[in-house]
Amino acid sequence: MKPSVVAIEPNGYFCSDCAVRGSAVCSSLDAAELREFEHLGRHVHFTAGETVFSEEDITTSFYNVLDGVMRLYKLLPDGRRQIVGFALPGDFLGMNISGRHNFSADAIGAVTVCQFAKVPFGRFIEDRPQLLRRINELAIRELSQARDHMVLLGRRSADEKVATFLLGWRQRLLALRGSLDTVPLPMSRQDIADYLGLTIETVSRTFTKLERHGAIEIIYGGIRLLDPARVEALAAA
Amino acid sequence: MKPSVVAIEPNGYFCSDCAVRGSAVCSSLDAAELREFEHLGRHVHFTAGETVFSEEDITTSFYNVLDGVMRLYKLLPDGRRQIVGFALPGDFLGMNISGRHNFSADAIGAVTVCQFAKVPFGRFIEDRPQLLRRINELAIRELSQARDHMVLLGRRSADEKVATFLLGWRQRLLALRGSLDTVPLPMSRQDIADYLGLTIETVSRTFTKLERHGAIEIIYGGIRLLDPARVEALAAA
DNA sequence: AAAGGCGATTGACCAAGATCAATTTTGGCG
DNA sequence: CGCCAAAATTGATCTTGGTCAATCGCCTTT
Structure with a gap:
């Protein structure tokens, strides 16, 4: 529920061994870039029911799901909830333009994410259009899924x-x-x-x-x- | 209904005078780039009820709405329809990763669009990360709107x-x-x-x-x- | 000016899914 | 192993919004 203390691994891992290497944002990076990229992310674990981030929180990090399942949802003031998606390994979370998350995300069961601080990640993208293109691709894919889901919900x-x-x-x-x-x-x-x-x-x-x-x-x-x-x-x- | 003959203006217009100059994709371009960009788009008019593109059509163009209103929708095999959005001047249409549109778009009343052939537009973006960033921004904004709409539809x-x-x-x-x-x-x-x-x-x-x-x-x-x-x-x- | 037609409105009735209320099942834990 | 709490299932009933069917109203056309 509340974000409790989470274990943070020392950087004793390598992107090249990453389980989601092929499908995640980082699939657009070559070996040299990857080595630099490695220093940006850190693995963070969450236990069942923990909230990774909440709607309206200022975005300070992006997340790459490595393991587990998350529910992404929005709440109405009276408590009604709409789950806008389930995130699985390889999914990239945290993109927004308002500077705030526009949905909340909880771990369902144990979850491991690769967390990137917003500012250094933004700087890294800056001169790597490949990565930007990859992020754009992911956003557009999600948009398409969102539209499919609208049909489901509405009709x-x-x-x-x-x-x-x-x-x-x-x-x-x-x-x-x-x-x-x-x-x-x-x-x-x-x-x-x-x-x-x-x-x-x-x-x-x-x-x-x-x-x-x-x-x-x-x-x-x-x-x-x-x-x-x-x-x-x-x-x- | 069916895409009938449409009027195509000669390129006797200037992006710098464009009604949506400030809000559209092209807001990320400087004066010099704009002059080059000008040659990529052509104005196309549609009359009430005309279809600009259909779901599953191979994407050959991107569109920037200049004037009028469009309905964007998906159909189920049995005819049920879900409108996934209304497009207004400044909206950019046609992004996808499958190479096909994932929704259909009709003019509601008279509509003018700025149409870009996919390939030259893609080439133009290639070495202009600014424009890519702008497109990404628009996609992310739409994604946020799509999620809001899911809450509306579902709850x-x-x-x-x-x-x-x-x-x-x-x-x-x-x-x-x-x-x-x-x-x-x-x-x-x-x-x-x-x-x-x-x-x-x-x-x-x-x-x-x-x-x-x-x-x-x-x-x-x-x-x-x-x-x-x-x-x-x-x-x- | 009259007529026709399409979109919008209204009413009566219906049904899918929500709500309310028990149970039952399941798994955690002492 | 047995108890407790949480989740899931099931049943009875109700409500919202859908369906079916006129009718209205406004705009266009002749």
Whole structure:
């Protein structure tokens, strides 16, 4: 919940060994640049439920997710929450133009990030258009995902929302880890509901319905996709 | 509807005189660069209802809106539509990483754009990090707006949606044209509904309700904001 | 000036999903 | 191993917004 003390590793790691080397912002850097870049970031660990940064906080750092899952969300004054995305390894967080974060980010389970102080990172980008281009690419990709999510939120039924979420989430994990027999769902039902613009009860009922129809099997911490075609049919509608 | 013949102006205009000079992508260019840039764009006119580009079209151009209003939208296979935004003068369209547009864009009323062929524009950016930085800035701003819109779509009631839309739209026009006594709404009720994830009937009823409460007055082609405080209270909720 | 047509409004009714309220399941922990 | 707390599920009922169906009003066209 509150940002408690976090472990900060000494810089005894190398970008070249990084798990997200290929997919993260730093994929645009060559070996020489990478060595310089190494001094900018430091690994920081967060435990389940910890907040990495909050909406309206002044941005002092950028983050590269290395391990774990984060929920990115916005709150209305009365407490209603909309999760605007889940961040996975390789995702880059903290870009904004107002100088403040425009959403909050919590760790779901244990998370490791590569944290960059804003100013030196900004200076490093300064004369490396490659890196800027990479950041731009990531922003544009996210924008496209955001628009897809608007369609989901504004125009799809509960069944379609849940089915689309399961397939999309599986797809992201597949891209990250290769094949999966089960689809882990580290986030709570409430998180899923707040991501899909539904209530927890509707999410739960929809899961149960999918299971009754033999499309999925609900297991601890995730689901098993028994009949992907059926789920896809539901998602397409 | 279908892209009919459009008038293309000869290059008898100057970027330095451009109506959106200060706010558009080109605001990052100096006088010398601007003169070179001038040769890249050409003004193109569209009439009401014409499609400027469609989702899944291969991207061959970027567009800078000079005049008029466009609706940006995505369609589901069964025809449901989600409007992901309205474009106004100064907005830059066409960025993507897949090489295809990820939404469609129609003119609402008459529209003039400054159109850039993708390849020469890309080359021009190549050695002008300033311009790239500006484009990045615009993408990040849009991303922030997209997230706000997700909250609206996923977590707000019909009344809140409509009130928020009216205030937000007014705000954009204010920034563009200075003070307004009335708020013009060039888009149809259906467009508003598809932007807010509602039906046309709900939008209409909500407008009527706001009018009965003395918050707005519905006039031809727009509304008059009689009681901004009341509308803001509704929007905040 | 009359007519036609399209977009907007209004009303009656309906249903998807929310809300309220128990249970049940699960996992952590003594 | 058994208890407690939190999360998830399930059921009953309600509400918001959607659907279906006229009707209205305004603008354009002849």
